[in-house]
Amino acid sequence: MTEVVVPAPAPVGTVDRERLRGLAFLAPALLFLLIAFVTPLVLLLGVSVAGPRGLSLDAYAKLLGADYYLRVIWNSLRLALLTTIFALAIGYPGAFALARARGLLRSVLLSSLFLPLAASVIVKAFAWTILLRSDGIVNRILLATGLVAAPIRMIFTETALIVGSVNIFLPFMILPIYAVVTQLDPRLSEAAATLGAPPVAAFLRVTAPLTVPGVIAGVALVFSLSVSAYVVPTLLIGERYPTLASTIAKAYLLAREPVFGAAAGVVLLAIALTVVTLSGSLAGREAGR
């Protein structure tokens, strides 16, 4: 996702003027990011270790020492893990079907990816609160089909949280995998078949390994988005499932504990960065093969 193609340098001769112009063109964006992105992050790191007298790791000790906050961290990780697993399970075969679709069907399938992506997260999470209420549509369908005898409690349960989260982040899994699958050379699996590989073996040994970069990108994206999700847990499960994100928001908006909030923010950032770096190096190794 963060990989970017940069073409070869311009021919010699124009290089000096080009370089000057290049630096002048880059300066505004880089200066802006330095002032409005890098500096605030460094400051946040500083705040998280600020004590009454100099440096202090108290906030981190509180966060990583108390059972309650370990649970909070685990809740965030669990939400991200479950979301990623379900999104991959639905998204991987879905991306293949999407790549094979033609004509109207493809337009419809692609619209069903882009439209929810363009819709507000708050709107979608709100819709799930309507869908999953005890007198909501899902329960009415279940009752009408006789699958359940009484309405099931879904809203404010982990099921509701995961359903909503998978729903909101699924497009971020499908799109990178779809991008890789459309690049696959169909002659490869034909060659495998010609050489006598049964279809399943051809898929597992030829096609599947080629889709790994897309899977890595999708997993990293969905994991880092869902681990820091705030709106979805707030609306679909609430106080019963405290996450790092809700802890940060509480520390700043209600409790006025900026040092603790900053430390929680640094931990969340560390988790997200680990996933991104890990996926980056995995993707790099994959490309080097």
Place this chain on the structure above:
Amino acid sequence: MSARIAIAAAWICALAAMVFLLSPLLVIAAASFSPTPVFDLPLGGASLRWYARIGALDGFWPALSLSLQIALLSTALSLVLGTLAAIALARGAVPGAQAIAAALVAPLMMPGLVLGIALLQYFRAIGFNATWSALLVAHVVVTLPYVARTMIAGMARFDFTLMEAARMLGCTYPQAVRRVMIPALAPSFLVASLFSFLASFDNYPVSIFLTDVRAKTLPIKMLQYIDEAPDPTLAALSTLILLATIVLLMASDRMFGLHRMAGTGD
């Protein structure tokens, strides 16, 4: 045989995913016509009264106006910053181009809340307490990566000899940009603007730390309405926003095709 089952399973997954992805949008649209205040499906009779009540939502118009201002302005600023940077990177005349490109896209991987509290701390520390400007700066940080990513990808495919040709034919550099580069890269500009506008317009986790009682963006107001009094007025408002988005997407699809956006967008 097993291959056929696998293909059938893939199709079932895709169709199930489609229904699953679209269901919240359909439900919101259906609930907005609810005849009663409790999100009934409009089976008996549809009602438009919730649409009439959107404007009466407490603080709705200022929130909409603030969100539109910030989304449009941050998109414009990001387009300028991102396009200039993308030109520089595409010409390959600067050292460390790969690293710079990665740095420009980096804030995308940042948890929104973390960016929000970092900016809140920072603005407090330097005594910058103008809500509107603080929001704008924050939203440029949020939108710049979307623009940078799309424009860098677009510029990498742009043939810069066209610019040289234009200049040989007597165009100044800004003229060449306006008459050659911008028309050729129109799809990239459009996709970048769309992503950027939507990212800003829908942003909650960064804005929540930077707004105050007097100035709230629409997403913050909406979450507040849901908390206080969820009634179909919200569904009506959501449906209108959705409709506006559909119109926007269809207009861009007409011009450039959605499947091309799949390649340059995500």
